[in-house]
Amino acid sequence: MLNAGRFTHEPVTEPITVFLIGMRVNRWWKLGSTIWTISQMPPMLRELARDPESGLLGFHNWFGRTTLLLSYWRSPEHLIRYAGRPDARHRPAWRGFNRLIGSSGDVGIWHETYQVQPGTAEGVYVNMPDFGLGNALGVEQVTKETASAARRLGRSQPTT
Numbered sequence: 001m002l003n004a005g006r007f008t009h010e011p012v013t014e015p016i017t018v019f020l021i022g023m024r025v026n027r028w029w030k031l032g033s034t035i036w037t038i039s040q041m042p043p044m045l046r047e048l049a050r051d052p053e054s055g056l057l058g059f060h061n062w063f064g065r066t067t068l069l070l071s072y073w074r075s076p077e078h079l080i081r082y083a084g085r086p087d088a089r090h091r092p093a094w095r096g097f098n099r100l101i102g103s104s105g106d107v108g109i110w111h112e113t114y115q116v117q118p119g120t121a122e123g124v125y126v127n128m129p130d131f132g133l134g135n136a137l138g139v140e141q142v143t144k145e146t147a148s149a150a151r152r153l154g155r156s157q158p159t160t
Helices: 031-050 076-084 090-100 132-137 149-154
Strands: 002-009 016-025 056-062 068-073 107-116 124-129 139-141
Touching (some): 016 031, 031 090, 076 107, 124 132
């Protein structure tokens, strides 16, 4: 649903984890490696979406020669716990990548993890559906108190 007007995300009141992960097609003619790698993420996302206790708050995908999945998590512990769970889809996907693609160079994969503390993030969304932190935390109409980036950054305080 489109949010007509100017919105911001709900305040970041507790630390959250931002996890970026993606792949790059290095040898486009190696379709088997590419298709296998691409096919691993959707089942993991479905598994996480079905489990509210997983800690996944929201995500967005971008596709091209280099893909990007932007995801928001309750904590790094939630992310690490999922990656290490023996019953989750991540372990077999990671083992399969190492076995099938390994260091061949056909496909590259990468990830980065960031911690966002209260008061260190802000966003604005104009005529957009729920997106980014707004999708993960919820959105609210921009007001006089949240009209500038500086004001939005200053409003999030840690919970005690």
